[in-house]
Amino acid sequence: xxxxxxxxxxxxxxxxxxxxxxIYPRIKSYPEEEKIELLAFAGYKAGMAHAVILDTNKNSPxxxxxxxxxxxxxxxxxxxxxxxxxxxKTSKGLKVLGEVWAKKLPKDIKRKIKGLKEGNEDKISEIExxxxxxxEIRAIVSTQPRLSGLRKKKxxxxxxxxxxxxIKEVFRFAKEILGKDIKxxxxxxxxxxxxxxGVTKGFGTEGPVRRFGITIQPxxxxxxxxxxxxxxxxxxxxxLWTVPHAGQMGFFTRTEFNKRILKIGFDGKExxxxxxxxxxxxxxSNYVLLIGSTPGPKKRLIILRHAIRPGRKPKNLPxxxxxxxxx
Numbered sequence: 001x002x003x004x005x006x007x008x009x010x011x012x013x014x015x016x017x018x019x020x021x022x023i024y025p026r027i028k029s030y031p032e033e034e035k036i037e038l039l040a041f042a043g044y045k046a047g048m049a050h051a052v053i054l055d056t057n058k059n060s061p062x063x064x065x066x067x068x069x070x071x072x073x074x075x076x077x078x079x080x081x082x083x084x085x086x087x088x089k090t091s092k093g094l095k096v097l098g099e100v101w102a103k104k105l106p107k108d109i110k111r112k113i114k115g116l117k118e119g120n121e122d123k124i125s126e127i128e129x130x131x132x133x134x135x136e137i138r139a140i141v142s143t144q145p146r147l148s149g150l151r152k153k154k155x156x157x158x159x160x161x162x163x164x165x166x167i168k169e170v171f172r173f174a175k176e177i178l179g180k181d182i183k184x185x186x187x188x189x190x191x192x193x194x195x196x197x198g199v200t201k202g203f204g205t206e207g208p209v210r211r212f213g214i215t216i217q218p219x220x221x222x223x224x225x226x227x228x229x230x231x232x233x234x235x236x237x238x239x240l241w242t243v244p245h246a247g248q249m250g251f252f253t254r255t256e257f258n259k260r261i262l263k264i265g266f267d268g269k270e271x272x273x274x275x276x277x278x279x280x281x282x283x284x285s286n287y288v289l290l291i292g293s294t295p296g297p298k299k300r301l302i303i304l305r306h307a308i309r310p311g312r313k314p315k316n317l318p319x320x321x322x323x324x325x326x327x
Contacts, residue, residue, distance in 0.1 A: 027303060033163030034165055045302050047298060047326075048070060069319075075285070076183075083178070087136040124178075149276065150299060194306065196259050198295040203251075214229075290304075
C-alpha cells in the first residue's frame with residue numbers, strides 16, 4: 001500500500017514569521033479612487049454575533065431564504081484629524097515634503113507623542129505654494145478611545161491617504177477636515193467591500209508541532225518526540241528555511257480582502273447585550289457589523305480600507321437584515 005501522507009500545515013507564503021512592530025497595523029498600499037475622501041477608518045473589536053438575513057442575491061442557491069451569518073462588531077468612535085502630511089515623489093519613492101498640525105490638539109495626544117508642542121496650522125499657506133511638488137496627501141488621525149467601550153486614555157495615531165486625482169481639490173478637502181472629527185459613515189456605507197487589516201492574537205514562542213502541525217514522533221524515536229523528523233537532505237550543508245522549527249507564533253500583521261459591511265449603526269444601545277460585551281464593555285457611539293471574522297483578540301484596533309481588488313463581487317448589499325442576535 002502507498003505511504004499515507006497529508007497536506008503541509010503552515011503556509012510558506014507568510015514567511016518571515018516576525019512579530020509586528022506595534023500592536024496596531026499600518027497601511028502600505030491604497031486603491032486608486034477618484035472620489036475625494038479618506039480611504040480607511042479604524043475601530044475596536046468588541047465581539048462577535050450572528051445575524052439573520054434574507055438572501056436577495058439571485059445567483060445564490062439560498063435566494064429568497066433566511067440564512068444565518070457570523071458578524072464581527074467593531075466599536076467605531078469618530079477619528080480626530082490632528083494633522084496633514086504632504087509627500088513628494090523622488091527617485092527613491094515618496095518623501096515627506098512637510099506636515100501641518102491642528103492648533104487645538106487633544107490633551108491625550110501627548111500621552112502618545114512626547115514633547116509635542118502646539119500646532120503649526122499657519123504654515124499651510126507656505127506648503128500651498130509648493131502645490132506642484134505634492135504627489136500625495138495623507139491625514140494624520142488620532143483615535144478617541146475615551147468615547148469607546150475601552151475607556152482608556154492613550155490614543156493610537158496613524159496616517160490615512162486622501163483619495164482623488166486633482167491635487168488642488170484634495171488639498172482643499174484636507175484643509176477643511178483639519179482639526180475636525182470624521183465618522184465611519186463619512187468613509188463607508190452599508191454593503192461596501194473593505195479590506196480588514198489587523199494584528200493577530202499572539203502566542204509567543206511555540207514548538208514545531210503547534211506551529212506547523214508536524215507529526216509527533218513514536219515512542220521509540222531516537223531523539224525528541226515533538227521534533228521534526230528530518231532536518232533536510234544530505235549534502236546541502238545547511239538547514240533550509242522551509243524546515244519546521246520552533247519560533248514566534250501569532251502577533252503578525254495580516255490583511256483579509258473583500259469583507260462585506262452588513263450595517264453601520266449610530267447608537268450602540270441597539271446591539272449592546274445586558275451588562276455589555278464580555279471583556280470589552282458597552283458601545284456608546286457608532287458601530288460597524290462586518291460579515292465574517294477579523295484577526296486579533298477583543299479590544300484590538302482593526303483598520304478598514306476600501307477594497308483594493310474587489311473583483312467581480314457586487315457592490316450593492318445582496319442581503320436584507322432581519323435580526324441581529326448578540327449573546
